[in-house]
Amino acid sequence: MLEQGTISIHTENIFPIIKKSLYSDHQIFLRELVSNAVDAIQKLKMVSRAGEYNGDTGEDEITIAIDKDKKTLSISDNGIGMTAEEVKKYINQVAFSSAEEFIHKYEGKADQPIIGHFGLGFYSSFMVAKQVEIDTLSYKEGSQAVHWTCDGSPAFTLDESSRTTRGTTITLTLMPDEEEYLEAARIKNLVKTYCDFMPVPIKLDGEVLNQQKAAWRESSSNLTKEDYLEFYRYLYPFQEEPLLWVHLNTDYPFIINGILYFPKMRPDVDVTKGQIKLFCNQVFVSDNCDEIIPQFLLPMRGVIDSTDIPLNVSRSALQGDRTVKRIGDYIAKKVGDRLKELYHDDREQYINAWKDLGTFVKFGVLNDEKFKKQVEDILIFRSTAKLETKPAETPAVEVQSSDSDVWQDVTPSNTSSTPYTTIKEYLERNKERHENKVFYCTDEAGQATYIALHKNQGLEVLFMDSFIDTHFINFLEREYQDVKFTRVDSDLDNTLLDDKSGEIVDPTTNKTKSEIIKELFEKSLNKPKVNIRTEALKSDDPQGTPPAMVLLPEILRRLRDMN
Numbered sequence: 192m193l194e195q196g197t198i199s200i201h202t203e204n205i206f207p208i209i210k211k212s213l214y215s216d217h218q219i220f221l222r223e224l225v226s227n228a229v230d231a232i233q234k235l236k237m238v239s240r241a242g243e244y245n246g247d248t249g250e251d252e253i254t255i256a257i258d259k260d261k262k263t264l265s266i267s268d269n270g271i272g273m274t275a276e277e278v279k280k281y282i283n284q285v286a287f288s289s290a291e292e293f294i295h296k297y298e299g300k301a302d303q304p305i306i307g308h309f310g311l312g313f314y315s316s317f318m319v320a321k322q323v324e325i326d327t328l329s330y331k332e333g334s335q336a337v338h339w340t341c342d343g344s345p346a347f348t349l350d351e352s353s354r355t356t357r358g359t360t361i362t363l364t365l366m367p368d369e370e371e372y373l374e375a376a377r378i379k380n381l382v383k384t385y386c387d388f389m390p391v392p393i394k395l396d397g398e399v400l401n402q403q404k405a406a407w408r409e410s411s412s413n414l415t416k417e418d419y420l421e422f423y424r425y426l427y428p429f430q431e432e433p434l435l436w437v438h439l440n441t442d443y444p445f446i447i448n449g450i451l452y453f454p455k456m457r458p459d460v461d462v463t464k465g466q467i468k469l470f471c472n473q474v475f476v477s478d479n480c481d482e483i484i485p486q487f488l489l490p491m492r493g494v495i496d497s498t499d500i501p502l503n504v505s506r507s508a509l510q511g512d513r514t515v516k517r518i519g520d521y522i523a524k525k526v527g528d529r530l531k532e533l534y535h536d537d538r539e540q541y542i543n544a545w546k547d548l549g550t551f552v553k554f555g556v557l558n559d560e561k562f563k564k565q566v567e568d569i570l571i572f573r574s575t576a577k578l579e580t581k582p583a584e585t586p587a588v589e590v591q592s593s594d595s596d597v598w599q600d601v602t603p604s605n606t607s608s609t610p611y612t613t614i615k616e617y618l619e620r621n622k623e624r625h626e627n628k629v630f631y632c633t634d635e636a637g638q639a640t641y642i643a644l645h646k647n648q649g650l651e652v653l654f655m656d657s658f659i660d661t662h663f664i665n666f667l668e669r670e671y672q673d674v675k676f677t678r679v680d681s682d683l684d685n686t687l688l689d690d691k692s693g694e695i696v697d698p699t700t701n702k703t704k705s706e707i708i709k710e711l712f713e714k715s716l717n718k719p720k721v722n723i724r725t726e727a728l729k730s731d732d733p734q735g736t737p738p739a740m741v742l743l744p745e746i747l748r749r750l751r752d753m754n
């Protein structure tokens with residue numbers, strides 16, 4: 192070995208790099224400074240709870256002030272403050288955070304999580320400021336207030352300050368290019384975007400800008416149906432009520448909180464682009480969680496809050512991340528659980544929701560084996576059968592379950608007249624008539640004649656007419672190996688039951704039933720030759736009308752409509 196050592200870094204060189212490339216987005220400096228202020232307030236509470244501070248913590252408060260003449264923007268808090276030693280330790284040393292130390296020392300004393308982590312946020316202020324000042328007084332008894340100044344070079348000054356109130360004020364003298372941050376409207380907007388759910392009031396000109404309450408941090412047992420709806424309306428104003436929601440809340444093996452809603456589908460709902468808001472400890476991070484949420488749940492909206500989602504990595508790295516994958520699986524599982532719960536508790540509500548989300552569930556089934564296992568028994572299809580619509584087992588009262596996320600429905604849904612059925616139920620219902628056979632149609636209008644043909648013979652037809660159903664039929668065929676899935680227009684031999692009678696039904700033309708039907712079909716289908724077994728027209732039921740006779744007027748009517 193020739194030599195062993197430590198790589199040296201010239202701060203003069205690294206500093207501009209940190210400033211420029213750490214964050215590409217200048218505006219996030221405000222988020223960083225405000226979150227430090229929130230942390231400072233939170234830390235004071237922890238210290239106070241630990242009995243290490245007996246003074247008055249006062250009302251939590253963060254104040255933003257703009258001075259257009261001096262071109263300064265300042266952020267003040269009445270939190271823990273810093274001693275000269277702490278400024279030297281945590282500010283003068285880049286990438287040195289007090290968060291970990293603090294959390295460790297005051298374990299169990301926090302009611303809100305500490306946001307800080309990497310010890311880099313403070314330096315983002317140099318993206319917009321040519322000079323940054325810290326004026327701070329620590330809560331520690333006998334502390335001397337200090338004033339720190341830095342012009343963005345690694346040189347700083349540290350002086351005594353005449354400050355007498357506990358807390359910290361960070362003052363930025365903005366660079367000429369960044370004077371937009373002297374506009375109150377701009378600041379309000381940024382606070383609303385990034386700091387809306389931070390748990391401390393943030394004021395500008397005496398007005399509180401943020402709403403503070405992060406519903407997703409609440410326990411679901413504290414939230415009513417109206418609370419969930421209100422939160423949805425807050426996030427997505429002027430939208431229809433969501434169909435259902437799940438409250439995410441787990442600490443292991445990763446930390447995630449959140450509320451996700453399945454919106455009502457409308458033509459203006461873009462399902463190709465995610466709308467979930469990503470937060471990290473109540474600090475807004477991004478509007479785009481597309482890599483985190485399973486693709487089939489992309490229409491979901493709401494909030495995900497997690498410290499376990501790596502934030503400063505590329506999208507492709509995010510997609511490959513194991514924790515992110517597991518979070519996605521967890522979300523899918525929660526949605527599956529909710530659907531099952533709804534299916535069992537309130538079939539009507541389930542059917543109503545299904546009309547909008549069925550396609551996505553099917554998509555999930557095709558793409559996600561675990562999700563498939565979860566929901567395979569609750570996949571439903573619209574049917575021609577006259578089914579009795581099962582009323583909800585739970586009456587119109589508020590339901591509170593012991594589960595952490597509650598589906599609360601206080602209104603009985605409008606009973607839909609259209610019946611939906613599972614494949615299992617279909618097979619069970621029809622086993623006397625035909626075993627292991629499922630009739631389906633793919634085009635309600637185009638196959639109307641055939642649907643009527645089946646219906647009139649008491650054969651139940653399922654509608655598999657959404658764009659995903661073509662794939663889904665293949666899936667069903669694989670799943671139910673012993674069941675024959677038969678498209679209504681592909682199997683006339685079987686649907687037109689055999690008729691051996693050869694009875695002439697049209698005296699003018701001397702034609703038999705089967706001949707007429709055959710002709711009608713050839714004509715209506717525009718096919719030269721349709722093969723219909725003549726035996727098909729005999730009825731098994733001595734009193735009932737022969738099936739084909741029921742069919743004839745229907746077919747004639749259709750033909751008339753066609754011409």
Ligand code: ADP
Binds near residue numbers: 313
């Ligand atoms: P982080 O927030 O990730 O710890 P920052 O660079 O944002 O990193 O801040 C570095 C450290 O400076 C913090 O950990 C904290 O100890 C201290 N600090 C920053 N702002 C304040 C403030 N307003 N009040 C008290 N301490 C602060």
Ligand code: MG
Binds near residue numbers: 306311
């Ligand atoms: Mg910070």
